[in-house]
Amino acid sequence: MSVMTIHTDDFRTSVLESDQPVLVDFWASWCGPCKMIAPVVDQLAQEHPEIAVGRVNVDEETELARQFEIMSIPTLMLFRNGKPVATSVGVRPKAALEAMLR
Numbered sequence: 001m002s003v004m005t006i007h008t009d010d011f012r013t014s015v016l017e018s019d020q021p022v023l024v025d026f027w028a029s030w031c032g033p034c035k036m037i038a039p040v041v042d043q044l045a046q047e048h049p050e051i052a053v054g055r056v057n058v059d060e061e062t063e064l065a066r067q068f069e070i071m072s073i074p075t076l077m078l079f080r081n082g083k084p085v086a087t088s089v090g091v092r093p094k095a096a097l098e099a100m101l102r
Helices: 008-016 032-047 062-067 094-101
Strands: 020-025 050-059 075-080 083-089
Touching: 008 020, 008 050, 008 062, 020 032, 032 050, 032 094, 062 094, 075 094
Parallel strands: 020 050
Antiparallel strands: 020 075, 075 083
């Protein structure tokens, strides 16, 4: 499954109302660690079709970043049933992110 780009206007339908868990990567184009973790996020999207994966650009979607109190990036948040249930901040090994998905 490919990684979707999530914007403020479709966050509710793409994440909060999703029938499946959603992993959201809060990132920015200038962020070195975000670029480092991006291939891992892409791999997770391919290897876990039971989970939707999306990215929120915090520079473009400042309201979402504020709403979810994103203070450092990359921040990965797992949503289940419309609620954040797990968060990872910074570059983490793939195994740690997979554990978060369980």
